[in-house]
Amino acid sequence: MTNVAFVTGSARGIGAATAARLAADGFTVAVADLDEAACKDTVEAIVAAGGKAIAVGCNVTDEAQVDAAIDNVAAELGSIDVLVNNAGVLRDNLLFKMSADDWDIVMNVHLKGAFLCSRAAQRHMVKQKSGKIVNTSSVSALGSRGQANYSAAKMGIQGFTRTLAIELGPYGINVNAVAPGFIVTEMTDATAARVGVSPEEFRTKAAEITPLRRVGKPEDIANVVSFLVSADASFVTGQTIYVDGGRRL
Template structure:
């Protein structure tokens, strides 16, 4: 395969699947990486049916051996890693006095440890080729969100991680940026609706009413911005967090 390779974590569904689809449409060979390789089949099949190139790779982003093995496999099969999208994420929402250590550690492991392990693995190849793009997924929740102390802390940590990697990897021609989604219609936001005792449709309506653009976002809204950050059009953009939230940060 001669096209550039984009490795997208948490890509079996939601924002990850939409991002993988958009990058495939942009001409990338896409690695659909998720905890369960079998769960990636739908996303892979959709890309191939549309004329794109994609493979499924099972990867636990919080496990060092799993991450390193996944990247080694991808480079062996496809030749390079040109774009990494750190999108894998989980929720373990609760108010602080109810939050368990396991809830805290799980969110930190997937979001922060996962971004660290995948970025460290990807840069080994990107530094050698003196080019690459890393796009991390933060969130408007980084600015504070009731019942999400773990998630908010992890997502703000992603922003500091992004700035630091941009400084360290810039001399090697590697751009590192982040996107911070607002309310996006996904299984995760539906889970948040359930947590607060609301019907998902009503939850979305309430969010739209306090958003300047008067609508909630869709996974494609995030994928479009990631597409820009993965392209050569963003070659002088690095260390940035772009909020994709319809104008509503809180």
């Protein structure tokens, strides 16, 4: 039977690296993002490397779209064995400048999105008495100036992860989270622009205060996700693993 992984926010960055790694591990990957066309490059890279992948357009904040996307993938590919909730957005601002829309969109994509996707996927996982869910948190969960919305959402992901692990464990489903530190992505480049420095300068400064003296790559996160969805992690659940080079804040 085909092992199927559904990865949200996988058109680029950490999601794309995770999709590629899981495909290399033997999964057929549903590359899901807001715009199906944006998934083309990730899918083509996976296929070129000998893997199997399909593109899926899905707004993770839309209940009907999420249910349809996951049910369609399960019907087409035979199962949903792994769900990686990676879709995310930034709307950074200091509290007194942050709008209600800034707050809502971040909460909806990160928290509501993880909720809707997990609820849809567990319907299939419970029936088959197996499954792995990995949620994406962040070191920002511990507090980050200008990111009250993002920090709250990412800490919420950790509580969500613990709770799902308790509820779904009896059905053979493992639920864990990864909390990336500074990873070189379009999102961290956007943060550099927000604080008024170049991406290169931003990365250099981050590396200088990281114990391992480097910033992370999307593949660093993908490698940990690969472990968490493997048989080697069958007794690991409810955990948040910080992948941050030793730097918390």
